[in-house]
Structure formats: C-alpha cells, structure tokens
Amino acid sequence: MHFTSEQRLDGGVLEREFTLGEIPGILWTPTSASAPVPLILLGHPPLGLHKMYPRLAGRARHAAADGFAAATIELPGSGDRPRWAAAEQARADLRRAMEAGEPVGDEIVDALILPLVERSVPEWQAALDALLSLPEIGGPVAYSGGVISIGVRLAVVEPRIVAAGFFAGSFVPRAVFAEARQVTIPLHVLLQWDDEGNDRQAALDLFDAFGSKEKSLHANMGGHTGVPQFAGDAAAQFFARHLRQAVSEGSCRVAGSAWGGTGASCGAMS
Numbered sequence: 001m002h003f004t005s006e007q008r009l010d011g012g013v014l015e016r017e018f019t020l021g022e023i024p025g026i027l028w029t030p031t032s033a034s035a036p037v038p039l040i041l042l043g044h045p046p047l048g049l050h051k052m053y054p055r056l057a058g059r060a061r062h063a064a065a066d067g068f069a070a071a072t073i074e075l076p077g078s079g080d081r082p083r084w085a086a087a088e089q090a091r092a093d094l095r096r097a098m099e100a101g102e103p104v105g106d107e108i109v110d111a112l113i114l115p116l117v118e119r120s121v122p123e124w125q126a127a128l129d130a131l132l133s134l135p136e137i138g139g140p141v142a143y144s145g146g147v148i149s150i151g152v153r154l155a156v157v158e159p160r161i162v163a164a165g166f167f168a169g170s171f172v173p174r175a176v177f178a179e180a181r182q183v184t185i186p187l188h189v190l191l192q193w194d195d196e197g198n199d200r201q202a203a204l205d206l207f208d209a210f211g212s213k214e215k216s217l218h219a220n221m222g223g224h225t226g227v228p229q230f231a232g233d234a235a236a237q238f239f240a241r242h243l244r245q246a247v248s249e250g251s252c253r254v255a256g257s258a259w260g261g262t263g264a265s266c267g268a269m270s
Contacts, residue, residue: 001130009057013064020127024049024080025073028060029136033067036138038243039131041124041154041161042072043146045170046087046116048079059144062232066240069137073127075147076119086115094171098197109171113149117176121153128160140246142239148206149176155183163187163242165235168203169195180209187215188238190231194221 006016012031017024026049030037040063044052049072060070077084090112097104131137143151143164149172155164156179164183168191187210191203207217216238220231 001127001133009061011061011065013061015057015060020073020123020130022081023073023123023127025071025127026053026056026060027069027071027131028057028064029069030064030067033136036136038068038139038247039128039137039141040068040070040239040243041128041141041143042070043144043151044072044075045147046075046078049074050079059232062236063239066236068239068243069131071127071131073123076116076123086111090115104171106174110173110175113147113171113173114175116147117149117153120147120150121157124150124154125158128158132160140243142243144235144239148172152176152179152183155185155187161185162246163239165190165238168192168206169198171199172202172206177206177209180206181211183210184212186238186242187212188235189215189217190227190235191217191219192221192227193219 001018001020003016003018006014008031009015009028014029014031016027016029018027019025042056042059044056049056056072063070074081077087090108093108094104094112097108128141132139132141139160140162141158141160143154143161145151145165145167147170148166148168149170151164151166153176154161163186165188168189189207189210191200191207192198193200204217207215218231218234220227
C-alpha cells in the first residue's frame with residue numbers, strides 16, 4: 001500500500017488516498033483516536049470513485065464521528081482503472097433492455113454482476129490485508145453498501161467481517177441467492193420501496209434467503225436516491241453496536257490473532 005496524498009477534513013478526519021498495485025483507494029481515520037480503531041469498508045456502485053466521492057466522504061465522516069476508520073477501493077473497470085470490455089458490453093446490453101422496456105434477463109444480470117464479484121472480492125481482501133497492517137487500524141471490520149452481490153460474497157468468504165449493511169438496489173444473479181444462505185453475520189438491509197431500478201420482490205426474496213440469525217429489513221417509501229436521513233442514522237447505529245460488541249468480546253485479544261491485523265484492539269473503544 002502506497003499513500004499518495006493526504007488532507008484533513010472538517011470534523012477531525014484524516015483522508016489519505018492510496019494505491020494498492022493498480023487499485024486506487026481512499027482511507028479516512030478519526031484524528032482523535034488514541035488506539036487502533038475498527039474499520040468499515042465502504043462499498044459503492046461501479047460509477048468511479050470521483051463521481052461517488054461526495055457520498056463516500058459523507059459516510060466516512062459519519063463513521064469517524066463514531067470512532068471508526070473507513071476505506072474504499074475503485075472497482076475493476078471503473079474510474080481511472082483500465083477499461084474492461086466485457087463489463088462495458090454487459091452495461092450496454094442492460095441499457096438497451098431498460099430503454100426498450102424489456103425485462104432484464106438472467107443472462108444479462110449474470111454477465112453484468114458475476115465477473116465483477118469474481119474480480120472485486122479478492123481485491124477487497126487484499127485491501128483489507130493492507131489496511132489491517134496499519135498501526136492505527138485494529139479491527140473488527142464491517143462492510144457497508146455497494147453492489148449487494150459483492151457484499152454477499154465477502155460476507156461468506158471473509159471471516160474478518162463481523163457485520164454488514166446492504167442496500168437492496170442492484171441486480172442479483174440467481175447464484176447469489178444460494179450464497180446468501182451461507183451468510184451468518186448480523187445484517188442491516190435497506191430497501192427503497194419505490195426504487196425504479198430495483199426488483200422489489202427479488203430484494204425481499206434475497207432477504208429471506210440470508211442465513212443470519214440477526215437480520216433486519218428497513219423499507220422506506222421513495223426512489224433510489226430518496227433515502228431518508230434517519231435511515232442512514234439507523235445504519236450507523238447498527239455498525240456502532242456490532243463493532244463495539246466485537247471489540248468488547250475481543251478485548252483481551254490482539255488484532256493480529258482476532259482480525260488479521262497487527263495493532264492491539266484491547267480497549268480501543270472504551
């Protein structure tokens with residue numbers, strides 16, 4: 001991991017851009033922290049970090065106010081990363097179907113989402129390895145938002161993630177429903193009831209498929225961009241509750257053994 005720039009934001013937040021190989025990313029940490037802090041991975045749609053920055057930085061400020069670090073990485077084929085011909089073709093097929101008022105079939109959804117999951121998840125895990133090696137980050141880790149299929153895969157394969165918040169607003173391949181049954185961590189799922197680009201029934205079916213003993217669905221009226229402020233506050237409370245609980249349960253452990261990092265987590269949230 002190579003840091004390329006840094007700036008201090010209002011509210012006591014240090015923002016640092018980094019690269020991990022060819023992958024750009026951003027890390028936000030609270031400047032007031034006196035011990036290693038938990039981490040929230042900020043997912044986002046494949047629109048590019050520059051376009052998503054205002055929303056990501058807002059979420060990161062919220063995390064820092066709760067005493068957590070937050071980080072994100074650019075998705076394959078997005079932003080300044082090399083173009084990915086297959087992904088661009090899948091997006092074009094999706095646009096054509098939607099503009100023609102045709103159903104978006106499984107073939108289009110699979111071509112759009114499954115290769116993105118296969119490429120993205122190992123990159124998120126590599127970023128997590130690098131982030132947890134920093135002395136200011138001690139775990140535990142949560143995942144928030146972004147392409148829900150990426151979040152589902154991470155929740156299944158990444159034991160360092162102790163809780164996840166999903167936004168039910170993207171297309172979901174049928175194969176992901178089978179993976180959802182393997183998810184066991186606490187989940188907070190947000191659904192915009194009138195989301196014009198979301199199959200509401202598919203979102204409800206996916207929620208039903210999750211194997212977690214603790215899972216909550218928060219449905220609000222409005223379209224994709226009409227998420228009310230109180231819904232964001234509720235998600236932040238979910239992360240605060242579970243990250244602090246994980247720190248409390250691991251208060252006698254070191255992050256190197258508990259969450260794969262090197263910093264001590266004992267008492268980080270006390």
